[in-house]
Amino acid sequence: MSAHPEKLSAPSFLYLNLTEKCNLRCTHCYGFFGSEKEGELGKDDFQRIIKELSKIGVFYANICGGEPTQSPYFKDVLQFLQEEKLHYMLTTNGLMSNNLLEYIHTYGEYLISVKISLDGFNADTHGVIRKGSVTMSEEAIFRQTVHSIRFFQERGYPITVATSLHRQTLEQLPQLLQLMLELKPTAWYLSPITENGRALENRELFGDLNVYRDMLKDVFEIAQENNIIVKLVDIVLDDREYENFSFDCGAALAHCEIHADGTVSPCTLSRLTIHQKYFDFPNIKQNTLKDIWESEPFERFRKYQTMGCSGCKSFTSCNRCVANIFQYYGDPLQIPTFCNSIHEKLGVKPNVPSKIEQGLIQIEIN
């Protein structure tokens, strides 16, 4: 009997991407965020969407981008959320004026947490991957980011610091840990840079996580001892963890993402990495979220979460990363790339490296 999780009647939460506009041009960006995308959602769209989220019982929205505060409708969205009493998280780079910080606080009744990116312990390390900023120095970016973290923290909002582990950050993990112990966020998410978007053009940023595994273990333990919830995203510290490895993702089952142009996909990656020839995800400008949740592309995505991977020991407890499979192979029967290296432990046949993995072709993007 299959133990694959069933979809909820509607998303329990979702990402609401306000704009692809960003005031930075991070070299590790998983998208190509920077400029506003053609046909982005407008004020009326956001009002209608937030009303529907409330009506169908979505528990909370993660307001994100690009940089969501760069949307001309950011303030309107906060008002709509307040009117509908819909809880929300804010994912931001923290670069905003004091007036805007105060505005968010004014509409903070339903703000449940703020997630801010911080990738290094000083201006050099944090700023080195944010070179594209045209208006701020690396020093100013770092100072403002830390200021925003403290602003929200002093007002009682739980803070999550999100750190992308680029090469220099990995080298300076102990110093970053010291800064975290000083800032004391509620949670600290550490994730490797992914092979998507602008990061593909900046291969020098990628560090070998295996080299820093012991250091990551120490950082993990010390931060936890100091009451910081540490989450290592897609990082396995101990080989023994592979014995029970399974991919637990709620894409299309419990959550989805509304993109800045209104396209709705099961997750961020599926929109960014799956070519339109495989999945033509619906747009919320012409559909309700409820209809999209039941649509053919979403149902097919769910079907692909429960097929393939023949022989895998974790099959019934895993719902596979469909986005990864289509990004690299375009074939739903293949196994995700991150299972290739542990295929013996899982009991599955490895994939032949894709042309992308061999560096022969670039990843197709929409």
Next chain:
Amino acid sequence: MKLTKHTRFRQEENYILLCRVDTLQYFQIENKWLSILMSLKEGFPIAHSSHEEEVRLFLKDLVVMGVLENE
């Protein structure tokens, strides 16, 4: 007693999904408790039932889970 401001719930096919959004904790509750949760949400007194002890224990569990608070 009342649901906390940060408690949200809805009915799924076979259970009630309940979430404390302030801590992002999810709970699955039997469908039979829907009327009680609705009463709490609407601020109505909970109707007496023939299973008062069971109701009392359920409400106690909700307090422990942090989804219910005293007014």
